[in-house]
Amino acid sequence: MNILILIGSPRANGSTEVMANTFRRGAEERGNKIAVIKAYDAKVAPCIDCGRCKDKIGSCIHRDDMSGGLMRLIDDTDMLVIASPVYWWGFPAPLKLIIDRLYAKERKSFKVSSSALLMNAYDEDAFEPAVGQYIRICEHLNWGIAGIITIGGIREKGGVKKSERLGEVYTLGKSIRP
Ligand SMILES: Cc1cc2nc3c(=O)[nH]c(=O)nc-3n(C[C@H](O)[C@H](O)[C@H](O)COP(=O)(O)O)c2cc1C
Numbered sequence: 763m764n765i766l767i768l769i770g771s772p773r774a775n776g777s778t779e780v781m782a783n784t785f786r787r788g789a790e791e792r793g794n795k796i797a798v799i800k801a802y803d804a805k806v807a808p809c810i811d812c813g814r815c816k817d818k819i820g821s822c823i824h825r826d827d828m829s830g831g832l833m834r835l836i837d838d839t840d841m842l843v844i845a846s847p848v849y850w851w852g853f854p855a856p857l858k859l860i861i862d863r864l865y866a867k868e869r870k871s872f873k874v875s876s877s878a879l880l881m882n883a884y885d886e887d888a889f890e891p892a893v894g895q896y897i898r899i900c901e902h903l904n905w906g907i908a909g910i911i912t913i914g915g916i917r918e919k920g921g922v923k924k925s926e927r928l929g930e931v932y933t934l935g936k937s938i939r940p
Contacts, residue, residue, distance in 0.1 A: 839873060840876065847881065
């Protein structure tokens, strides 16, 4: 299947990228097709709740990377994977901008039918608010959840490489049937 990995970290070679690449390896080995978008590289304006997308269903007032290529990519995506660090118990702002803009298509059905969440943070107990938000969004959009993997206790950039739990991320990727 077509899998889109949305990366919510600005840091190259950080733990988020390690988790995303590990998932990717497993999923590609299984025969899936992967696209990767880094939220910090995308020019995405914030949703302003103007209501246009509700009047003209799915049509956003903004003309930017989201209304252009990114929405087309999502239109062609079967599984959306969010890979992100925790920022203030939530998602980093550029990633949240993209999530908010999904609102434009909330009443149109997405092709996406499945999803997964890969997160890392300094603290072990930092994930509950972001995971709760993610689960609510998936329920609202009728997206299945293939897996949620949160790895805390990250003390240095890329520190997740030392985690025994990285194998779970690979196994999750490998479990995705094309
Ligand atoms: C602005 C900011 C906010 C953060 N907020 C939290 C937090 O609420 N809880 C936590 O445990 N770690 C927090 N962190 C730490 C990151 O989640 C952690 O360093 C993570 O491993 C970074 O992943 P990356 O290297 O892939 O970007 C925060 C870091 C930054 C820069």
